[in-house]
Amino acid sequence: MKRLGGIIIGAVVLLGVGVAGYWFGSQKTGDSGQKTEIAVQKEPARKILYYRNPMGLADTSPVPKKDSMGMDYVPVYEGGDETGDGNHAASSFAPSGGSGQAASTGSGQVKISVEKVQKLGIRSEPATMRVLDKTMRTAGRVEVNERNIHSIAPKFEGWIEKLHVKTTGEPVKKGQALFDVYSPELVSAQREYSIAMQAVAALKDADDDTRQSMQQLAEASLMRLKNWDISEQQVQDLFKSGTTRNSPTFHTIHTPVNGIVLEKKALEGMRFMPGEMLYQIADLSSVWVIADVFEQDIALVRTGIKARVKINAYPDKVFEGVITYVYPTLNPATRTVPVRLEIANPRGLLKPAMFAQVEISVVGEGKVLTVPASAVIDSGTRQIALVQLAEGRFEPREIRIGSRSDNYVEVLYGIAEGERVVVAANFLIDAESNLKAALGSLGHAHPGGTLDAKGTAQPTVEHAGHGLPGAADESKPAAVGYQTEGTLNALNADGTVNVTHSPIKMLGWPGMTMDLALANPSLVTGIQPGTAITFEIVERNPGEWVITRLQAKMAALSGNPHAGH
Structure with a gap:
């Protein structure tokens, strides 16, 4: 009995402790709820700035009102929000499925929530004044400096007796022997000069007229040899010897410059005529690089600008050059203009026909208004x-751009200095907020077509058979129809119908009940109130929506296009 009594007493004690704990917990919860309620009551009401048209038209009102279809105007609160719940949602008519993350306002602006801005990684930079320094990169090729090309073409007739330089591409030095020739004309001129000089010496005691005549004959013979490019040293040797040489090695032709043999036509034993080219030698201590500059960049190029040239054969070397000439012609196939650079080549690293990568640095003439190149949607x-x-609020602007640099573009109009432009994720904003709808406010009409409730485009045109005013006028642009489904609630006495429709995504309309006019009263023939229907609406005038096609839903599913007409 004592044991049973102890158990009962213990149970009573535990029950009392539980009741006390529950009472204290209820008191604390009640206090917390009261504080929460007080906190909610203390949050101030947000100020309504104005009411905007629910269809996105450029129409606002300082007081609440309804549009022609009975839809309430949407309040716009201080801070730009269109809901008063403090969540900074965009609009209930957000084009991205009513998510409230992005919306196009009636003024063409785009609203994106702060959370979405952070998630998309949107960044902006101000438009600033700067000098546009541009580096043009183009392809080029190494070519021989035409000023340093020399042709070996004797001015007299003769025969080649011996070649000293026998191959094309062989390097030669100034004064090096190329070949030996025999020429009867050269022998004859040499004999005349020798005889004249001997006569001058023999007539030193003769009268002045005789010595003067013989001296003129000697000078004429010497001038003839010089005109044939006989060197002064060879003439002096001939004068000192006083004899003629008619051996096959009478005369040796020497190279006038250092260089390489570009072309060789000379062969031992061949006969050559006056002016016939036997060798072509080029000095490669200075070469040209011909760069092809695109047509749109040629206005920035002028003589005297420095350039850098890189060659694939020497990736660790950079060759400096200067633009010496801009060609006056354009290549119609590549739409490029050749530009000539002159580069020193003392070590002979640059070979003719090598491929070159050219960088031309162009400095802007002054400061211009610029934005980052990534900010432009072209x-x-x-x-x-x-x-x-x-x-979180953006406005699409049409701009005109001018010159470009590597990272920036010049803005001619459309943006003022200091205005911030989106430089990252601007294409994502386009996708998220249906930017095309916002751009429509710039004055570009939408193309004709039908959009169903899911946003699928289906081209359609209003026909005279539907009874729309002016529908038969072919010059009038095609209207855009929007398809949806719902329920026919009632046929009103004024000829309108009361319908409840599902959300129309492309218009940003949620599901609602509204009165709509009929394009033709025969559209509802045979359809009773309460019937599930599919229908199409068209905006006949701003804010005036009419039903142009209506049929029972079962008839639509069965494929009968005449039901309801």
């Missing part, structure tokens, strides 16, 4: 930049 017909108006 569609091919125009350029767009996203300007950050505030945190």
Whole structure:
């Protein structure tokens, strides 16, 4: 009995402790809930700036009102939000499936939540004034300096007796013997000069007229030898010897410069005529690099600009050069203009026909307004930049760009100095916020077509058979139709119908109940209120939406296009 009594007493004690704990916990929870309720009550109400048109039209109102279809205008709160819950959501008509992450406002601006901005990695930079230094990179080739090409072409007729330089590409030094020739004309001129000099010496005691005549004859013979490029040293040797030489080694032709033999036509024993080229020698201590500059960059190139040249054969070397000439012609096949650079080549590393990579540094003439090149969205017909108006709010602007550098472009108009432009993830903003809809406010109309409730494009045109005013006018642009489904609730006395439809994604409309006009009263013939329907709406005038096609849903599924007409 004592043991049973102890068990009962213990159970009573435990029960009392549990009841006390529950009572204290209830008190603490109640206090916490009261504090939370007080905190909620203390949060101030956000200020409404104005009410905007729910269809995105450029129409605002300082007081709440409805549009022509009975839809409430959407309040816009202080700070740019269109909801008053403090969550900084965009609009209930966000084009990305009503996610509230991005929206296009009626003014063409784009709104993205702060969380989405961070997730997309969006960065912006201000438009600034700077000098555009540009480095043009193009391809080129090494060519022989045409000023250093020498042709060996004797001015007299003769025969080659012996070749001293026998191969093309062989290096030669100035004064080196190329070949020996025999020429009867040269022998005759040499004899005349020798006889004239002997006569001058023999007539030293004769009268002045005789000595003067013989001296003129000697000078004429000497001038004839010099005109044939007989060197002064050879003439002096001939004068000292006083004899003629008619051996096959009468005369030796020497090279006038250092260089290499580019072309050799001379052969031992061959006869040559006056002016016939036997050797072509080029001095490669200085070479040309011909660079092909694209047509759009040629205005930046002028003589005197320094350039850097790299050759694949010497990846660790950079050759410095200067632009000496810009050719006046353009290659129509490549749309490039040749530009000539002159480069010193004392070691002979640069060989003719080598491939070259040319970098031409162009310094801008002054400071211009610039933005990063990544900020420009180029569609091919125009350029767009996203300007950050505030945190999470962007505006697409059409701009015109000028000259470019490696990382920046010049802005001619569309952006002011100091305005911030999006430089990273701007294409993601385009995808996230349906930027094309925002650009539509710049004055570009949408193409004609039908968009179903899922946003799929289906081209369509309003026909006269639907009873729309002016529908038969072919000059009028095709209207855009939007397909959806819902329920026919009632046929109103004023000829309109009351329908409940599903969300229309492309319009940013949520599912709602509204009154709509009919393009033709026969559209609802045979359809009773409460019937599930599919229908198409078209904006006949700004803010005025009419049903142009309507049929029962079961008829639509069965493929009968005439049901409901």
